[in-house]
Amino acid sequence: MGHTAVISANESGLLTREELLARLHALGEERYHHRHPFHLHMHQGKLTRGQIQAWVLNRYYYQSRIPIKDSIILSRGDAQFRRAWRKRIIDHDGTQPGTGGIECWLQLAEAAGLNRSQVESCEYVLPATRYAVDAYLKLVSEGSFLQAVASSLTELFSGRLIALRMDALNKHYPWLSGGFAYFKARLTQAPEDAEFAFAYVYDHARTREEQEIIVTSLSRKCDILWAQLDALYYAYVEPGFVPYGAFQLTEQDDAR
Amino acid sequence: MGHTAVISANESGLLTREELLARLHALGEERYHHRHPFHLHMHQGKLTRGQIQAWVLNRYYYQSRIPIKDSIILSRGDAQFRRAWRKRIIDHDGTQPGTGGIECWLQLAEAAGLNRSQVESCEYVLPATRYAVDAYLKLVSEGSFLQAVASSLTELFSGRLIALRMDALNKHYPWLSGGFAYFKARLTQAPEDAEFAFAYVYDHARTREEQEIIVTSLSRKCDILWAQLDALYYAYVEPGFVPYGAFQLTEQDDAR
Numbered sequence: 224m225g226h227t228a229v230i231s232a233n234e235s236g237l238l239t240r241e242e243l244l245a246r247l248h249a250l251g252e253e254r255y256h257h258r259h260p261f262h263l264h265m266h267q268g269k270l271t272r273g274q275i276q277a278w279v280l281n282r283y284y285y286q287s288r289i290p291i292k293d294s295i296i297l298s299r300g301d302a303q304f305r306r307a308w309r310k311r312i313i314d315h316d317g318t319q320p321g322t323g324g325i326e327c328w329l330q331l332a333e334a335a336g337l338n339r340s341q342v343e344s345c346e347y348v349l350p351a352t353r354y355a356v357d358a359y360l361k362l363v364s365e366g367s368f369l370q371a372v373a374s375s376l377t378e379l380f381s382g383r384l385i386a387l388r389m390d391a392l393n394k395h396y397p398w399l400s401g402g403f404a405y406f407k408a409r410l411t412q413a414p415e416d417a418e419f420a421f422a423y424v425y426d427h428a429r430t431r432e433e434q435e436i437i438v439t440s441l442s443r444k445c446d447i448l449w450a451q452l453d454a455l456y457y458a459y460v461e462p463g464f465v466p467y468g469a470f471q472l473t474e475q476d477d478a479r
Numbered sequence: 480m481g482h483t484a485v486i487s488a489n490e491s492g493l494l495t496r497e498e499l500l501a502r503l504h505a506l507g508e509e510r511y512h513h514r515h516p517f518h519l520h521m522h523q524g525k526l527t528r529g530q531i532q533a534w535v536l537n538r539y540y541y542q543s544r545i546p547i548k549d550s551i552i553l554s555r556g557d558a559q560f561r562r563a564w565r566k567r568i569i570d571h572d573g574t575q576p577g578t579g580g581i582e583c584w585l586q587l588a589e590a591a592g593l594n595r596s597q598v599e600s601c602e603y604v605l606p607a608t609r610y611a612v613d614a615y616l617k618l619v620s621e622g623s624f625l626q627a628v629a630s631s632l633t634e635l636f637s638g639r640l641i642a643l644r645m646d647a648l649n650k651h652y653p654w655l656s657g658g659f660a661y662f663k664a665r666l667t668q669a670p671e672d673a674e675f676a677f678a679y680v681y682d683h684a685r686t687r688e689e690q691e692i693i694v695t696s697l698s699r700k701c702d703i704l705w706a707q708l709d710a711l712y713y714a715y716v717e718p719g720f721v722p723y724g725a726f727q728l729t730e731q732d733d734a735r
Contacts, residue, residue, distance in 0.1 A: 290561060291554050298550035302572045302581055305546060309568060316558045316565075325558055 236431045243425055246438055251380040254445035257387070261452040264460065266387060268395030272336065273476030275396060277459040279328075279335045280470050281352045283342050285451065286328045286405075288356050290315045295363050296371050307419050314412050327405035334402030347470040351454035359447045366440065369433060373424045373440035377448065378417035385409050492687045499681055502694055507636040510701035513643070517708040517716065522643060524651030526716075528592065529732030531652060533715040535584075535591045536726050537608045539598050541707065542584045542661075544612050546571045551619050552627050563675050570668050583661035590658030603726040607710035615703050622696065625689060629680045629696035633704065634673035641665050 238246065256262060261278070264270050270278075293311045300308060317323020332342045341347065363371040385406045392399050428434045458465045465471055494502065512518060517534070520526050526534075549567045556564060573579020588598045597603065619627040641662045648655050684690045714721045721727055 287558075290558065294550050294554035294561070297568070298547050298554060302543075302546065302579070303576065305550070305568060305572050306575070309565065309572075312553070312561065312565060316561050319562070320559065323558070 237428075238431070238434050240425055243428075243434055243437070244421065247376060247379060247421075247441055250438060250442055250445070251377070254442060254449065255377060255380045255384070256445070256448040256452055257380065257384045259449055259452040259456075261456045261460065262384075262388075266391040266395075268391070270396075270460075271472070271476045272396070272398070273472035274455075274459050275399065276332075276335050276337050277470055277472070278455055279332050280337060280342050281348055281451065281455055283328055283332060284345050284348045284352050285356050285359075286315070286325055287343075287345065288360060289324070292360055292363050295360065296375075299368050299371060304423070311412075311416060314408070324405055324408060327402075327408065331399070331402030331405055334399050336398075347468070349454045349458055349469050350466060352451050355447050355450040355454070359444070362440070362443060362447075367436070369424060369427060369436055370440040372420055372427075373437040374444040375420045376417060376424070376437070376441045377444050378413040378420065381413045381417075382410060385413070493684075494687070494690050496681055499684075499690055499693070500677065503632060503635060503677075503697055506694060506698055506701070507633070510698060510705065511633060511636045511640070512701070512704040512708055513636065513640045515705055515708040515712075517712045518640075518644075520716065521651075522647040524647070526652075527728070527732045528652075528654075529728035530711075530715050531655065532588075532591050532593050533726055533728070534711055535588050536593060536598050537604050537707065537711055539584055539588060540601050540604045540608050541612050541615075542571070542581055543599075543601065544616060546581070548616055548619050551616065552624075552631075555624050555627060560679070567668075567672060570664070580661055580664060583658075583664065587655070587658030587661055590655050592654075603724070605710045605714055605725050606722060607713075608707050611703050611706040611710070615700070618696070618699060618703075623692065625680060625683060625692055626696040628676055628683075629693040630700040631676045632673060632680070632693075632697045633700050634669040634676065637669045637673075638666055641669070 265275070265278070290312045293308060293315070297305050297308055297312070313323075315324040317326055320326075329339050329342060333339055359374070362374055366374070389403060389406050392403070424437045428437055458469065459472060521531070521534070546568045549564060549571070553561050553564055553568070569579075571580040573582055576582075585595050585598060589595055615630070618630055622630070645659060645662050648659070680693045684693055714725065715728060
């Protein structure tokens with residue numbers, strides 16, 4: 224594969240591997256949700272237990288849709304691609320009941336004091352969380368295959384955010400630290416996944432326009448993550464207007 | 480899960496497990512493609528090498544779409560379902576290049592004297608093969624989840640057909656026998672897969688109407704397999720009108 228065999232990156236206007244990676248990292252620096260005020264509050268220890276619960280409960284909806292997203296992507300790849308990509312589904316679903324990333328997220332929910340079946344039902348998720356996550360499924364279903372794969376490239380940034388988050392959660396919310404198995408697993412999974420996805424999109428973008436599509440798709444994915452935290456912030460931090468039917472902070476929590 | 484905890488099968492009008500299975504087997508006896516004239520010719524040793532090649536080449540299109548079909552179904556299930564169903568994708572794609580059911584089918588193609596890349600390109604497939612196989616993908620995408628799972632139940636019948644086919648191919652077309660790895664693997668895979676799929680649809684059909692949907696879905700899948708052999712028979716056996724652009728028998732083969 225590869226344009227590089229035919230013409231050099233410079234002649235064609237194509238970004239080199241390093242240039243493309245730098246573009247993606249620059250975008251992440253600006254738009255990835257590590258900069259979102261909700262995460263900044265979290266890392267500074269400013270969130271209440273209820274606000275942490277709201278995050279864990281809403282984020283479960285995202286977590287539970289990841290293997291669906293990956294199955295959709297799987298249905299669009301060839302055998303070689305599927306052999307590499309299916310690992311993600313196994314990572315999230317586990318090898319038997321009680322294992323895998325979704326289960327680990329439920330353990331985090333329990334450490335946060337939430338009821339497992341309340342979380343699993345997804346009944347109390349903010350509508351805006353649902354819209355954003357469903358937009359992700361739509362992106363990988365209806366976008367080009369290159370867009371679908373590129374949308375996973377937030378994994379380029381997630382390792383650093385997870386390491387930072389684990390330190391912060393440990394320090395400020397020690398009652399949560401029994402539920403870190405998900406984060407620990409992602410520290411090794413995410414970089415492997417990002418490496419494959421980046422190599423794939425780099426090798427398959429044959430024009431500068433296609434390289435720009437990679438950048439745009441990552442940007443749209445950053446929006447999807449950001450919108451989830453906007454919704455959380457609005458409902459549970461400030462102004463704190465919780466939509467009817469969504470998860471409610473307890474009175475004790477409000478009185479903090 | 481199940482209705483059986485609440486009301487007995489008889490009171491509710493629901494078929495028992497055995498009755499449903501008997502209905503499916505009766506349908507298979509009538510409509511599964513083991514009765515198709517193309518397969519009867521094959522088993523009686525009446526096909527030429529070129530006609531066998533046409534079958535292998537066209538059927539590759541079906542084989543290559545199976546993991547796509549299974550990824551679509553995967554994207555519609557929950558974690559417990561996905562853990563059981565993803566095995567099918569691994570069976571077909573293998574654990575590394577050069578393994579798995581699709582690769583084994585390519586080995587069969589080579590044993591039949593076809594060129595691997597000609598087969599992999601899917602360029603010479605009959606349009607009617609493509610329409611039938613694509614209808615299968617549409618069925619599992621757009622039908623209910625119960626319909627999607629039930630459409631795989633032809634695996635209830637495939638073990639017997641494959642055993643019969645291996646004997647017949649061995650006897651009448653011994654030059655093909657180096658390519659039987661696919662069939663050998665399916666002899667154990669198909670019954671396991673069928674057992675899971677049947678248990679799933681039986682447990683999840685909560686009304687008699689839903690049980691009838693299972694039967695109808697299996698019937699539609701039988702149609703999809705049958706239509707592929709109709710197209711082969713029409714083009715390569717009788718009357719032998721090959722659509723423009725599709726795989727051609729060699730003159731030597733015609734002169735048999």
